[in-house]
């Protein structure tokens with residue numbers, strides 16, 4: 001089997017010790033197992049800088065999209081209207097979710113290399129008082145842009161609306177003061193910056209906003225309110241939980257604390273990202289997002305200006321040498337992406353850029 005490290009937005013490279021946790025088969029109604037779930041929920045609240053009096057953490061089976069779908073379809077009732085802000089594929093996916101579920105919504109889009117303008121959002125909210133909820137993505141993994149959730153929080157909260165943030169690829173890797181920002185629902189997943197493996201998403205929810213969701217869900221299995229009520233009893237999940245993934249995630253949280261918490265992890269990711277952009281720049285690769293808005297998570301690079309360039313060929317060359325990179329996802333330019341999250345250090349970035357240099361010379 002060829003092994004390689006993942007320079008992708010998740011699933012990402014995890015530690016051996018996180019992987020080893022999955023060698024145990026756990027019983028779902030066992031008290032020890034239920035306690036692990038409760039302890040994960042408590043730790044997530046600490047990472048989000050929220051108090052257990054005001055907020056709760058709910059774990060939801062499935063990938064990140066299931067978490068986003070669970071929130072959108074559980075919190076917006078028939079009399080509500082959702083404003084979706086999108087500057088990439090994951091913002092647009094929220095609109096797909098709303099369309100499938102028949103949720104009343106309005107979509108505000110801007111170009112993939114621009115952050116949404118909070119003034120424009122304030123104007124939309126002022127013009128349409130029927131809007132009750134606003135949702136947006138923090139790090140738009142499509143391009144690697146980091147949206148200004150704080151500026152948008154100000155206008156959303158000033159207008160008295162419920163604020164939903166998809167922080168899938170940023171939570172755990174960028175410090176987010178959830179209650180200071182007034183975020184009502186924040187969504188992330190196990191296989192991103194906490195550095196667990198895929199299998200569930202999680203939602204940090206303001207209790208008052210979650211309580212208001214009773215009976216609103218459009219889906220049985222993704223009913224956030226019912227999932228919370230069941231989990232709150234004793235930590236048992238409502239339906240079968242991904243036991244191995246839960247154990248791995250608990251270990252990943254311990255390792256996050258041992259690294260120095262989110263600020264230390266953010267620091268490592270930021271220095272990985274700076275090194276990556278600097279070294280790739282020396283090889284002539286330009287970034288799609290400008291330095292001011294580039295996230296420390298993942299970077300989109302333009303294809304080199306060579307008519308014979310093939311991403312598939314470059315991917316295979318790099319993979320043979322121990323790393324997997326990612327294709328581009330933006331719609332208006334030819335790009336590829338390199339993630340620098342996960343168990344990745346400066347030496348990996350140096351090695352990768354060396355491989356790129358050899359590739360550019362060999363081909």
Ligand SMILES: Cc1ncc(COP(=O)(O)O)c(C=O)c1O
Pocket residue numbers: 009010063064065066068090137138139140141142166167168169189
């Ligand atoms: C910002 C964002 N939202 C949603 C998703 C969807 O998550 P998943 O692919 O786990 O369903 C992703 C995946 O990378 C993401 O980066």
